[in-house]
Amino acid sequence: MISRVKYPVWSATSWLIALALMTPIAVMFFSGIAANSDTFLHLWRTVLPDYVLNTVLLAVYVVVLVILFGVPSAALISLTNLKTRGVLRWLLLLPLAMPAYVIAYLYTDLFDYAGPIQRYLRALFSWQSPADYWFFDLRTLTGAAVMIALVLFPYVYMLTRTAFEYQDQQLVKAARSLGLSSRQCFFKVTLPLARPAIAISASFVLMETLADFATVQYFAVNTLTTAIYDTWLEYGELSTANALASILMVMVLLTVAAEYRARAHQRHQSKNKQTSKVRISLTTRQHIIGGIYCWFLVIAGFLLPFILLVDMAVQYFEQTSLAGLWHAGLNSLEVSIYVATVATLIAVLLGLYRRLSGVKNCAIPLQISGFGYAVPGTVLAMAMLATFGPLDHWLNDVAKWLEVPMPGLLLSGSLFAIIFALVTRFAAIANGTIASGLTKIPKSLDQAPASLGVSKWQSILTVHLPLLKSSIMVAWLLVFVEAMKELPAVLVLRPFNFDTLSTQVYQMISDERLEQGAIGALFIVLFGLLPIIVLNKKE
Template sequence: MKKINPLKWDAWTIFVVAIASVISAPVIFILSSIFTNTGEIWSHLASTVLPRYLLNSFILMVGVGCGVSIIGVGTAWLITMCRFPGSRLFEWAMLLPLATPAYILAYTYTELLEYYGPVQTWLREIFGWESVSDYWFPDIRSIGGAIALLTLTLYPYVYLLTRVAFLEQSTCTLEASRSLGANPWKCFFKVALPLARPAIIAGLALALMETLNDFGTVQYFGVDTFTTGIYRTWFGMGERIAAAQLAAVLLLFILWLILLELWSRRQAKYYQTISQQNLQQFQLSGIRKIGAFFGCLLPVFLGFLLPAGLLLQMTIAEGGASFRGRFWDYASHSLTLAGITAILAVAIALIIAYGVRLNPNMGMRLSTRIAAMGYAIPGSVIAVGILIPIGTVDNAIDSFMRSMFGISTGLLLSGTITALIFAYLVRFMAVAFGAVESSLLKIKPNLDDASRILGYNSSKTLIKVHVPMMWGGLLTGAMLTFVDVMKELPATMVIRPFNFDTLAVRVYNLASDERLTEAAGPALAIVLVGIIPVIILSLRIAKSRQY
């Protein structure tokens, strides 16, 4: 038997491993900072604010986890297995809240629900209330408000993956449960839900990671979490190492959640018999039909239609003034960063995916997973992991040039768009890699063999054969990465150069100054750009539909 080399050190392998090492360097640095002695700073944080960060982050995760699971799984089952008015429309409409970042929802709903907002003003006029002492109204700027808004923007992660799982479930299994007397409720709880568990957990994990990554919503609502604590420790206290250690605690917490989920299903198997038979849908009538319709409409209305409408109304009311002045400077900054990152991310993802195709051993696969793990890491953690080592390198170069030539080089990398783009690559490489890898896997290996017979080497095969065939996947990966960069706030807030604000930072600054009307235009622009991946995902769902 031929012995398989666990790691073949050819040019592609070296390149892939080198890329994985560079991209994973910020995460490794954060983890290594745990062993750094910060004196009394860390003990002060641990005795004062750390318990609050832990508690609030945990409450957020529990609340958002329950919310996205109920909405995502419930709507996925209704739309997949039931027929009611608008069910075909909701197939793609349920994804619309993905276009609206949570921090934009926070600013919009604050404008709508605060004391001087239209809702409370209308209530006081109707019931004759004169002050806040005459009535009670829930405070939107609270941890409960943060949970509600994060749930409205993140449930599509669970909905999307759960719906795909329901579509792929064996019809024979579901029909067998019905023949044994299972009603729709028992069919859902006893058969469909357990079989869809891996997809539900995967969507839930994505939603919880985005919850821990959120900065704009929790900061605006005054909820102290790890992301706000990292930012405050870095800029407020000037303690970079302490901020890195806070980031390390958050990172370990995320890794613990991932390992816990893997351990919980270590012996479970979810095999099913593949069936091409059409799914037999339940025909709803009466109150059930009405309940299903409004159950699907409500999260779409609250998560997208209402906030988008309010932003449009505020933009029109101010006569489009927010689109004048420096708006186009901010837009050009966002477009430039997103465009460069998207191109680089797709190019790097293509190299990594093709390297694995050429040499599919354990070492290569491990390197690709390391390179793609940044999506599970909050942007604030990545920012800290990048700025500290880059600052050390800049200072070392400056000291060397001063001692040798009497020239000060200053900061060459820190606070530049180079560092910011690197942070985006670390954060969103998984997005580009997923789209590129799925397209590459659809190309049959015999095409590689035919290309070599015609005299093409590996590089020419990639350029001449594979790239034209997977052009759609490359564009999808670039577009998804582009939109994610446009919406990214935590990493941009920490790393961006001075006087180089993006649309996301501009919206955050205006909202923080209570200038919500002026923030409407930039926020609406981000929402409109965010609709693009929703359309792409909707088309993919339509192609996967089996009925």
């Protein structure tokens, strides 16, 4: 084992990195607590209760919908003999690549009063005005929840499917031997055993929902996320925005803590995948209903929006600013490469420190560094401004006192703030991937090189890192794609005249001109497909 005395630099570096990633969040939180502005009091007395209520309702609606979408589809794929389940197994993951705000625009354009669906219905039934018929309105809180759920349900599907496939089949066989039918066995044994996986995936969805900004703003649904953005940009009240961000962060942490406490000590899965289990035989009617259900999720969550995007890109290709798209794409690549590389390096450093160090509490830096995933992007942006803004002013004051050129907004007004924020937010993804890879390396390999006279650093370079190569690639790719899709943090922190694909597409959507940004949206989706393809190939 590595000792504290022999490797103090590694230990100190790990703790410093973890604390550095946490510092902006702590600064923002205490800044929010200290805020006592008239703007905050005015918001509290007028619209803030409605914003909080909308936020809670949106979170509840989305979580309920993703469970209704994800759990049945996972059961059909992993427990039954549903036809085409081999294809549906990975097709059901594709909606993860589609940004919610993109499908929100596409479906609004499709089902709006001036859209093709209502135009066709009016022509078919000779309706003259909206007073002649009823049609649902997507631009509501419920509509926003459906749009978000369509792209986030694969979280629940993926983890629940894995839970079903790794369950101890002896428990299921015991239940069947006691006379339970397949239906009774599912609801009384299989589903309760998968509860931890459902709870974990639902918490992921909850965090992504609370972090959503573009979808709710496009649908004019006022939540805490939109309130933070508007308070900062419209009122210029950083302290008030920090206070609102602190409220949102506390809501997320309380929910995650309650979920973790509720599922504590619940472990009902085998370490190995159960390949010999007997699948439930479906009737012809069940095959049809189950197939329609799963294919509807695939079509509604990915295939139809993707086809609409391709159609828009082809029709409006000549009106698209390819120069602007090229610059935005290069900016997205630059930011995503930096973020993915830094986050993966941190994950490897902290993961190996936890694995190889004999120091007490060596797992804490890894845990602290992953905390940022629970913090919405808008909140992280406020944290960066609250931390680096005063530092920039201090640096400029020092430069002025020394009579040297002032550096300007060196930290808060450059790519540094964006990269720092995204590394803080997505470090947990890289941490989890690397930690999972390390669990597959036998413990005996930690000590074997030393018995051959190989130093610990040489063993890391020649044994651990080669074995982690696949996990490092997946971690880098996952963080790269998430950084490519990130919108709220980049929207707040970007320097002047700096656009990424996500901010450019968002601006087009805000101006009702997605047709001219369809190619950029397609690039975001195609990049989002990369980890799905890689993970499916690995599986």
